[in-house]
Ligand SMILES: NC(=O)c1ccc[n+]([C@@H]2O[C@H](COP(=O)([O-])OP(=O)(O)OC[C@H]3O[C@@H](n4cnc5c(N)ncnc54)[C@H](O)[C@@H]3O)[C@@H](O)[C@H]2O)c1
């Protein structure tokens with residue numbers, strides 16, 4: 018018997034990340050090749066003509082799992098009865114823009130979407146925020162949706178994890194899948210801490226395998242922290258293909274569960290683990306189960322080097338939270 022369809026919202030649906038995401042999402046790569054999907058596509062009024070073109074292309078892909086497509090510019094219509102919300106729609110940073118400019122421009126979008134999710138979405142809705150500043154937007158979205166469990170709100174740091182795995186793998190002449198349990202701590206920004214202390218490469222500790230502590234503590238971290246800015250500088254546009262791939266990885270692992278003793282990084286509401294202020298959306302190592310629940314991996318040893326870096330990124334998130342609350346009028 019065919020499964021009942023799930024209703025999946027993608028915002029920013031006329032934008033460049035959505036253009037790379039909608040095809041793999043609708044053909045079963047994220048929720049399974051036996052899971053029918055009703056797609057809801059939200060963008061702003063001015064982009065509805067472009068969105069029509071995206072809808073035509075989706076129809077022309079002739080995908081068996083794609084049961085319906087609803088394009089809309091109305092947030093309340095978009096949130097109605099949804100099971101999953103992939104919140105991409107927001108302004109991307111361009112060369113010369115500061116993070117704070119982005120916060121001011123984007124945070125109100127997530128206040129409005131939080132209020133709408135609260136009223137119209139299923140209480141079990143699983144939310145991933147991609148639009149930047151992703152962690153703080155997710156914090157605001159959660160704050161304005163008090164009837165939905167806070168743990169259902171997450172932000173994307175899987176792209177950072179993928180970047181870190183790729184850097185190590187390239188260095189070792191391996192593939193990224195040979196690198197396990199890299200952790201991204203904190204904010205999806207250049208203060209994030211890509212931590213390989215607990216990671217394994219082809220079964221060995223990364224420090225032992227790479228044999229270059231100066232690189233691991235220096236250029237490796239810097240490269241991952243500033244990779245998004247490097248892509249913007251080169252493309253004059255922010256990462257889209259790799260972001261779409263990471264969204265798929267994040268949702269698939271949350272939906273189906275992580276493998277064995279492997280963990281992945283997701284920005285989730287802190288429960289106070291590792292001394293991180295409760296409620297802040299902070300990237301942690303998590304393990305997920307097939308019932309769509311996840312938990313923060315406990316008991317990892319944190320040395321002084323790591324502690325300092327984890328605190329720096331926390332401080333930035335605390336500052337962003339204060340600015341965001343101020344912009345939203347508390
Ligand atoms: N977390 C991550 O890893 C990560 C990675 C890459 C990009 N991003 C962020 O994702 C966001 C989108 O990037 P993009 O390259 O697709 O941008 P884009 O400009 O190509 O597309 C954004 C789309 O969002 C729409 N939009 C704006 N306000 C909206 C609203 N209120 N409701 C619905 N849609 C709205 C725009 O009209 C546009 O079509 C940016 O904020 C970018 O910085 C995050």
Ligand SMILES: O=C(O)CC[C@H](O)C(=O)O
Nearest residue numbers: 110149244245246255256
């Ligand atoms: O604005 C930035 O510097 C980063 C853009 C995006 O989040 C990325 O990581 O590619």
